[in-house]
Amino acid sequence: MSTFKNEKGNPVLMKMVNAIHENKDYLGEVDGLIGDGDHGMNMNKGFMLFGKQYGDKSFTFAEGLSNLGNILFSQIGGSMGPIYGTIFMDSADEGMELEEITVKDLADMLAAGLAGLQEIVEAQVGDKTLVDTLSPAVDALKDAASAGLDFVEALENMKAAAKKGMESTKDMVAKFGRSSRLGERSRGVLDAGSVSCCIILIAMADGIAENLD
Numbered sequence: 028m029s030t031f032k033n034e035k036g037n038p039v040l041m042k043m044v045n046a047i048h049e050n051k052d053y054l055g056e057v058d059g060l061i062g063d064g065d066h067g068m069n070m071n072k073g074f075m076l077f078g079k080q081y082g083d084k085s086f087t088f089a090e091g092l093s094n095l096g097n098i099l100f101s102q103i104g105g106s107m108g109p110i111y112g113t114i115f116m117d118s119a120d121e122g123m124e125l126e127e128i129t130v131k132d133l134a135d136m137l138a139a140g141l142a143g144l145q146e147i148v149e150a151q152v153g154d155k156t157l158v159d160t161l162s163p164a165v166d167a168l169k170d171a172a173s174a175g176l177d178f179v180e181a182l183e184n185m186k187a188a189a190k191k192g193m194e195s196t197k198d199m200v201a202k203f204g205r206s207s208r209l210g211e212r213s214r215g216v217l218d219a220g221s222v223s224c225c226i227i228l229i230a231m232a233d234g235i236a237e238n239l240d
Contacts, residue, residue: 029178029239031128033087039234040091044078046230047071047223054226058219061201066107066219073103073111088128088235089136093119107220110144110157117143130181133235134168141165152192155199157220163188164228178239182232193217193225 047054047070054067077095086094092115100112118140125132141161150156152163167188171181196218 031088031133031178031235031239033089033122033125033128034085035238036086036088036091037081037084038238039088039231040086040095041078041082042234042237043095043227043230044074044082046226047074048078050223050226054219054223057217057222060216062219065105066223069103069105069107070111070223073099073108076102087123089119089122089125091119092116092136093123107223110148110220113143113147114140114161129172130168130176130178131172133181134165134172137161137165137168153199155196155201155218155221157218157224159196159199159218160189160192160221160224160228163192179236182236186229186232189225189228193221196221 051067051071054070055064056067058064058066074095077098080098081091081094096112096115096119098112099108099115102108118136121136121139122128122132128136141158144150144158144161148156150158152159164185167184168181171184176184194217197216198214199218200214201218
């Protein structure tokens, strides 16, 4: 079975940074349809700050998530800074002591991030938030771990679940955030947070897959 060494954090985190940077305009466009249009700009600001500070440094995957989360929590505007900050820092806490990260470990890390988020925001699947992307991705990893799937296959399942979850938000009515004021008018548009979460999870999965032993 292939494994992922925690020490290989830099290439995975930098892949996530690059993915957000490449999609900042798209995220702004999606957010502008039912929000205030600054999601891409804010996310890019935080991820690029992390890249500038840590891009040439060596760190574990868990340390990278913790440092990225810290920057997002404290240095970007809007509600998404604390939301992503919490997800990444709680995920990091779950994996900080690991030398090797298994499929189950990655599932546990992201599940801890989801649990941390749901302690500060009561969003559930179906509420048109990034929970609609993150929760099915966590479930896919848990199922893959239970089935004993290889890491590469588990990551592909996670990506597919994240994408399907993101796409499901298009037909939902927003229950949280600024777009919730629009009621039925929020239907027919993807949730920007679910889109950024999908971009991040796909980049994370690809980065891990490229660095398996």
